[in-house]
Amino acid sequence: MTILRHIPNFITLLNLLxxxxxxxxxxxxxxxxxxxxxxxxxxxxxxxxxxxxxxxxQSGIGKELDSLADVVSFGVLPGIVLFRMTLGSTxxxxxxxxxxxxxxxxxxxxxxxxxxxxQNDRFIGLPTPANALFISTLPHLALLWPKIGIWITGPxxxxxxxxxxxxxxxxxxxxxxxxxxHFRFSGNQFRFLLVGVSxxxxxxxxxxxxxxxxxxxxxxxxxxxxxxxx
Numbered sequence: 176m177t178i179l180r181h182i183p184n185f186i187t188l189l190n191l192l193x194x195x196x197x198x199x200x201x202x203x204x205x206x207x208x209x210x211x212x213x214x215x216x217x218x219x220x221x222x223x224x225x226x227x228x229x230x231x232x233q234s235g236i237g238k239e240l241d242s243l244a245d246v247v248s249f250g251v252l253p254g255i256v257l258f259r260m261t262l263g264s265t266x267x268x269x270x271x272x273x274x275x276x277x278x279x280x281x282x283x284x285x286x287x288x289x290x291x292x293x294q295n296d297r298f299i300g301l302p303t304p305a306n307a308l309f310i311s312t313l314p315h316l317a318l319l320w321p322k323i324g325i326w327i328t329g330p331x332x333x334x335x336x337x338x339x340x341x342x343x344x345x346x347x348x349x350x351x352x353x354x355x356x357h358f359r360f361s362g363n364q365f366r367f368l369l370v371g372v373s374x375x376x377x378x379x380x381x382x383x384x385x386x387x388x389x390x391x392x393x394x395x396x397x398x399x400x401x402x403x404x405x
Contacts, residue, residue, distance in 0.1 A: 180234075183227040187240045190219040194248030197311075201255045207318070209256045209311040210382050216248035217304045242285045249303035250281030253310035257337050260314070265330040274337040281306065284344040298350040301343040305389050309340065312385040319383040343393070350396040365399045 197212030223241065227233045254277035261271040281303045293299055313336070317324025326332060351365055372391045376384035 179230050180232045182230065183223040183232060184237055184240055186219055186223040186226065187237065187244050190216050190223065190241075191244035191247050193219060194244065194252045197248070197252045198255050201252070201259050204259075206256060206259055206314050209252060210308070210315060210385070213248065213252060213304075213307045213311040216244075216252075217308065220245065220248070220304065238289065242289060245285055245303055246278070246282045249307035250278040250285070253307040254278040254281070254337075256311050256314075257333055260328060261330050261333045264328055264333065267330075270330055270334070273334055276341045277306070277310070277337050280341040280344045287345065298352050300346050300348060301340065301350060301393070303344065305392065306340050306344055308385050309389040310336070312382045315382040316380075316386050319380060348396070349400055351392065351399060365395045369395050 257274035
């Protein structure tokens with residue numbers, strides 16, 4: 176039983192290690208590899224929580240360790256991706272440092288999430304894994320569609336992405352969580368639409384489709400908020 180208690184924490188540490196390996200890859204110039212590391216970290220992040228619940232070994236240290244690992248994998252890693260991309264697109268050496276708002280507000284978002292009791296069936300602010308997936312797959316989008324890539328990989332665009340999405344992390348914006356209380360279409364229409372778009376975008380464009388999925392996620396959440404406020 177003692178060994179079982181440590182399995183979720185070990186998986187959380189693998190999440191952290193994955194983030195560190197992703198950072199090393201990006202610093203070595205392998206920016207396209209970042210998305211693979213973020214996806215692996217996201218899978219490990221899901222698995223540690225699932226196992227903790229199945230084994231009934233949730234703990235305070237597990238919760239804190241999870242946040243610390245997420246800061247690395249979903250905060251520092253995407254921040255380094257934007258830093259590296261901006262470094263390669265400008266001659267102003269100081270400009271890339273402004274992209275490091277991403278790990279800063281990712282850490283704040285994770286600390287806020289731990290204390291926020293409102294996020295049982297809705298997220299308040301963009302989840303850090305979604306932000307990390309959006310940023311880490313931008314190079315794949317730029318590679319698939321070079322004309323769009325020229326625009327999104329410019330220094331001004333990269334700085335805008337860094338700051339806009341960092342603000343979304345901590346914004347008081349309710350976002351869809353894929354937690355189904357029932358599977359009827361009524362009440363779940365935006366969730367089903369998001370799932371459908373996700374399968375279509377990923378099926379057609381693979382990793383390059385993930386930025387489109389995240390943007391759809393944000394827009395559908397805003398549409399749902401407008402619909403419920405009427």
